[in-house]
Amino acid sequence: MTLHLTGFHHLTAVSGDIRENKRFYTQDLGMRLVKRSVNQDDVSAYHLFYADNVGHPGTDITFFDWNVPRERRGNHTVTRTGLRVRNEASLTYWQERLAALNVRHGEIVERDGRAVLDFEDHEGQRLMLVTDGGAGDPPTPWPDSPVPAEHQIRGLGAITMTVPNLRNTDLVLQRVMNLRPVREYPDPESPAHTVHVYEMGEGGGGPHAELHVAVRPDLPAATPGAGGVHHVAFRTPTEEQYHAWTEHFQHFGLRTSGEVDRYWFRSLYVREPNGILYEIATDGPGFGVDEDMTTLGEKIVLAPFLEPRRAQIVANLKPID
Known part of the structure; x- marks a missing residue:
């Protein structure tokens, strides 16, 4: 059997200010909170999932709620998360919206052949709006979003990780994970260095299925923290x-977590040679398995094995609304 990954499933990052995190991603970015739960390995922390209206795989960015200092930036980590929009008209809309909301952002530029707009959330999480021209699975707009349907975020991609040396990471991406190197471009933060683009799936391309690997031996190793990324998951x-x-x-010879049932999807974790945590995740069963789709994210939902501890778990969570 030839194994193929079809794109990104989700990306999980870290917040030290989960109340403002929820406000920013639902109100400023107009994404729907589709699952309000806890970190299954640390039930003292929220795990919030933001996505399209129904939480399609490939549309969600998720956050662990940890009381930690800010990330110290560097390599050995994911350094920018792409969020797809349809076209340049949407980028213009977002540039004006981010300016009106006093969100730190750059200018619309062309990068790797696509129009992009870099910005950051309140904790320095590095994000990028990128045009996809309609590539990737069509999302379902959230009717209650403050963002018009035609300009809503369509999903993840491309995602950039930064490493000091490409060789062993390249071996794993090509020989183990069956990604294809397709092109290179100068690193926008340091044009003397190179970003290598790898594509998933059976061809056709699109940012939903591209992993960008920046090679930056000049940077120190990142220190994990709020505003950083915990792991990236592939479909x-x-x-x-x-x-x-x-x-x-x-x-x-790669060590894994073993298969893990997260209830809404199945997971398998592995670290690539530069220490970045990858997850292989299934598309189903999906977020509707335990909630009515019309009320996703409105109440705290626990995986069945945590349900007997509900009272204790919920009592330790801070209010976020």
């Missing part, structure tokens, strides 16, 4: 392929 198209990835990684 596997079938349950059969999901199970096959475990054996596949073992064949190459």
Whole structure:
């Protein structure tokens, strides 16, 4: 069986100010809170999922709520998360919106052949709006978003990670994960260095299926913290392929977490050679398995194995509305 990843499933980052985080992503960015839960490995922390109206795989950026200092920037981590919009008219809309909301942002520029707009959230999470021209699965707009449907965020991609040395990361991306190197471009933050673009899936391209790897030996190693990224998750198209990835990684001598049932999807974690945490995740069962789709994100939802501890868990969570 040839294993293929079809794009990004989600990206999980870290917030030290989860109340403002919820306000920013739902009100300023107009994304829907589709799951209000807790970190299943640290139930003292919220785990919030923002996505399109129904939480399609590939549309969600998620946050752990940890009381930690800000990230010290560097390499060995994900350094910019792309969020797709349809066209340059949407970028113009967003440039005006971010300015009106006093959100730190750059100018609309062309990068790697696409129009992009860099910006940051209140904790310095580095984000980028990128035009996708309609590529990727069509999202479902959120009717209650403050952002008009035609300009709403369509999903993830491209995602940039930064490493000091490409060699071993490249070996894993190509030989183990079956990504294809397709092009290079100068690093916008340091044009003397190069960003290498890898593509997932069976071709056709689009930022929803591109991992960008910046090679920056001049940077120190990042120190994890608020405003940083915890891991990036890739989509596997079938349950059969999901199970096959475990054996596949073992064949190459890579250590994994073993299969983990997150209830809304199945997970498998592995670290690439520069220490960045990857997750292989299934598309289903989806966020509607335990909630009515019309009320997603309105109440705290726990995976079944945590439900007996609900009273204790909820009592330790801070209010965020």
